[in-house]
Amino acid sequence: MKPSILQNHTLFTNSTLGGAERYWFGFNGKENITEVSGWQDYGERFYNTNIARFFSPDPIIVYGQEYPWYSPYQFAGNKPIWAIDLDGLEESYYYETLSTYRAFSFINNTARKTTLGKQFDITLKAQNKIDVFYFPISRKSSKEGMVIMFSSFNDYLEKKYYQGDGPMLTYDFELLDDKKIEEMFNKSNGKPIIFIGINQGRLATMDYYLKNKQVKEAKAVHKDVSETIIHEETAHAINHLKGKRLSNEEGHKKYFGESRPYSPTFNQLLNDDKYKGTDGQKTAVEIDTDVNQTDY
Ligand SMILES: [Zn+2]
Numbered sequence: 326m327k328p329s330i331l332q333n334h335t336l337f338t339n340s341t342l343g344g345a346e347r348y349w350f351g352f353n354g355k356e357n358i359t360e361v362s363g364w365q366d367y368g369e370r371f372y373n374t375n376i377a378r379f380f381s382p383d384p385i386i387v388y389g390q391e392y393p394w395y396s397p398y399q400f401a402g403n404k405p406i407w408a409i410d411l412d413g414l415e416e417s418y419y420y421e422t423l424s425t426y427r428a429f430s431f432i433n434n435t436a437r438k439t440t441l442g443k444q445f446d447i448t449l450k451a452q453n454k455i456d457v458f459y460f461p462i463s464r465k466s467s468k469e470g471m472v473i474m475f476s477s478f479n480d481y482l483e484k485k486y487y488q489g490d491g492p493m494l495t496y497d498f499e500l501l502d503d504k505k506i507e508e509m510f511n512k513s514n515g516k517p518i519i520f521i522g523i524n525q526g527r528l529a530t531m532d533y534y535l536k537n538k539q540v541k542e543a544k545a546v547h548k549d550v551s552e553t554i555i556h557e558e559t560a561h562a563i564n565h566l567k568g569k570r571l572s573n574e575e576g577h578k579k580y581f582g583e584s585r586p587y588s589p590t591f592n593q594l595l596n597d598d599k600y601k602g603t604d605g606q607k608t609a610v611e612i613d614t615d616v617n618q619t620d621y
Contacts, residue, residue, distance in 0.1 A: 419459045420458070420459065420460045420461055420500075420501075422460075422461045422500055422525065423459055423460070423461050423523065423525075423528070426525070426528035426529065426531070426532050427532050427535055428527075428528045428529075428531035428532045428535065428543075428546070428547070428550070429523075429528050431531075431547055431619060431621065432528070432531070432547055432550045432551050432554065433551075433554065435547065435548075435551040435612055435615045435616055435619070436551045436554040436555050436612075438611070438615055439551075439555055439608050439611045439612060439615075440607065440608070440611060441555050441558070441559045441604060441607075441608050442554070442555055442558065444559075444563075445555075445558040445559060445562070445563055448563055448566050448567070449566060452566060453516075454516060454517075455474070455516055455517050455518070455519055455565060455566055456509075456513045456516050456517070456518045456519070457518070457519045457521060457562065458509060458518050458519070458520050458521070459521050459522075459523065460498075460500070460501060460520055460521070460522050460523075461500050461522070461523060461524070461525040461528070462497050462498075462500075462522035462523060462524045462525065463496055463497060463498070463499045463500050463524075463525070464524060464525055464526035464529070465496050465499065466496045466497040466524060467496075467497075468497055468522065468524060469523075469524045469527065469553060470521075470522060470523055470524065470553040470554070470556065470557045471497065471520075471521075471522045471557065472519060472520070472521050472522070472557045472558075472561035472562045472565075473494070473519070473520050473522075474517050474518065474519045474520070474565045475510075475517060475518055475520065476517045477510060477515075477517070478506060478507045478510040478511075481503075481506055481510070482503065485498050485501075485503075497522065500525065517565075519562050519565050519566070521554070521557050521558065521562055522557075523550060523553060523554065523557075527546055527549070527550045527553075528550070530546055531543050531546040531547060531550070534546065535621055540621065543621060544616050544617070544619070545591075547616045547619070548591050548609075548612050548613060548616045549590075549591045551612045551615075551616065552591055552594065552605075552608060552609055552612055553588075555608050555612075556580060556588060556605070556608075559579075559580055559604055559608075560576035560577055560579060560580035560581075560604075561573075561576045564576060573586065574586065579604070580603065580604045580605050581594070581600060581603055581604075581605045582599070582600060582602070582603040582605070583599070588605075589605075591609060591612075594606055594609040595609040595610065595613055
């Protein structure tokens with residue numbers, strides 16, 4: 326049974342978390358993270374494990390001295406530039422906090438060049454019913470990437486701050502300035518907006534590696550996050566654009582060829598024969614090639 330405020334939503338209704346019909350966004354997790362850390366896998370992309378990993382080897386702490394928003398209590402969300410149009414996609418908006426990371430332009434560049442990335446852009450442009458917004462998920466969030474569609478600003482507010490047995494997006498969305506989101510909904514003329522989130526911790530980590538000329542490490546994050554973007558677009562967001570209501574697992578079945586609660590690692594996706602011929606592996610191959618040729 327869905328909480329009452331969610332009765333009329335038109336989004337994903339299946340859940341990988343607790344079996345309740347209350348999570349209607351897409352997300353995925355990397356298996357190695359939960360395995361390595363020993364954190365229990367609750368069936369979603371638990372970024373907490375990454376944070377734990379970040380905090381012990383220390384780059385984020387060091388990095389945090391340069392980037393005040395790394396303090397859990399200070400955020401960059403109060404100064405977004407609105408509707409930055411990075412790719413001539415009028416329908417897509419990028420949040421300033423994403424483009425403040427040097428990593429993001431590399432990651433997004435690679436993602437946009439993939440077959441599925443191009444396909445997503447075409448599908449997005451071909452319709453005029455839904456807008457897309459890319460945003461930074463708080464590093465306090467459990468999610469590495471996520472997709473959720475809001476029908477209106479009120480819908481956004483209700484779900485962001487809903488305190489009951491609901492989606493609990495407050496942490497995920499804490500970098501978002503509600504006034505700016507309201508502005509965006511006003512500009513979208515009543516259209517619903519698909520939010521595609523990327524955990525800013527990944528971007529910060531890649532920036533750290535870039536800064537320290539750790540190219541191999543930077544490329545590993547680059548590949549991983551580029552794939553995350555395509556995954557979120559192709560396994561989840563595009564279904565909204567096409568008006569299909571797929572559960573998280575159904576989206577994954579489409580993308581990975583198997584119904585799984587969260588993602589394999591990039592290298593598993595790239596190398597494992599069981600993903601042969603799937604959207605996931607094709608994308609991983611394209612990303613791998615592109616990133617291997619990238620000079621930072
Ligand atoms: Zn997913």
